[in-house]
Amino acid sequence: MIEFQHVSFGYEKNRQVLRDLSFRIERGEAVGLVGPNGAGKSSVMKLLLGLLEGEGQILVDGLPVRRDTLPEIRRKLGFVLQSSDNQMFMPTVYEDMIFAPLNYKLSREEAEARVDEVLARLGLEELKHRYNHKISGGEKRMAAIATILAMKPEAILMDEPSSALDPYNRRVIINTICTLPQTKLIASHDLDMILDTCERVILLSEGHIIADGPAEKLLQDRALLEANRLELPLSLVGRTPRNAAE
């Protein structure tokens, strides 16, 4: 479904952020993208959506990401931005959620039904008619995820979906992600969440793929993780969190 072929990219002339990146994600796969701050995770997603342009070839569903294919490709991909403030641009949560379905030519009734369904699934009915500037950071994050789910994309890209969420909502998101049948690419520092939601992990550092493999195997490799400024997921440490600090 998603394929990177020898992709290189830099924001400035002589500072490459991604170097000769190649990987493939099959349809229906759930892949976690991990790596230290500045590794290039967000850049990978923006390249995929055509928000940035690099060298090499990126394919979505066999379609190369190019200016003329962008509308079709963006139709297939739903992207949860790292910053929800920039994701929500309409006055209310409801209007934000209905924006994409209406753009994709659903009738108002269908679109409305879809919005209600997603809100119910996430337990957010209460947020529907709230103003985006009057909800908390975490509520906004949940609403941002809801707007993307209302799009019913074929693949979902999430940049730090669990940041700013309380443990309860974090769990709601994890459970929701697990029930989504779509292809998923999730960038996060929350390795416990990655472990719960993804079967495969790509470890990125300084623009290279350091490791790519089954989540359970990779996320148990303490040496590898610590060499890349990451830590074992708490659930795999085998001790209670309080003792883990020793």
Next chain:
Amino acid sequence: MQKAMHELAEMDELAMRSSPIHELHPLAKLITTIIYILITLSYDKYNLSGLVPMLLWPILLFTISGIEVRICFYKLRIVLPLVMAVGLFNPFFDRAIMLRIGPLAVSGGVFSMLTLMIKGLYCLMASFLLMATTPIDSLCAALRQLHVPKILVTLLLLTYRYVGVMTEELAVMTDAYLLRAPGQKGIHISAWGSFLGQLLLRSMDRAQELYAAMLLRGYNQQFHYAEARPFRIRDALYLLGCILFFLLLRTVKVAQLLGGMLVR
């Protein structure tokens, strides 16, 4: 600062209230507002008494829509003085005496100054009432229906959002600055340059990402999401009624009529 941050968002909130005016078709409201402004501007520069009755329409709208006059003046507190200032110099140029009230001589310049100020006030009030009763997206949709070019409408929409983002960034940055500069009132002049530069860069970045977020969700400069409502009889009646009302005020000298009735 928290206040400034929500100024535009508050306009959205006003626009989402419900009242008979809010429920009218945006196109009807847009056209009446334009006509009202044109008619107001068409008054002769000395025709002060003719202009007074034109105040009736904004008063009616304020009453029916339930928008508080106080909010209007609060929102307009920055633009209003600027617009008013335009006429300020007229009394110095135009000194011909127009009217004597006892020992007091009023020159033409004073008349034209007052007329200009009132025109400015009316136009701003009318625009405010339009914005306060119509969400920006519906307004954009209405402009598209009038065949205003896509690019202009998108520009208007993005400017509106950009100004919103900029006030938000300004609020956040000011808070961040003041938290680290205890006891300081406002931002020290030495920091203005970098502050302004940062503000522009940050709001540009954010506006860019916001626009990307719109594109990613299928925005194609069409306003499907602004409720496509039919233009009903009610809307047509409102439009016609308003136009007739304006023409009446424009042609019949209401003030003189009233004055005449009182004298008789």
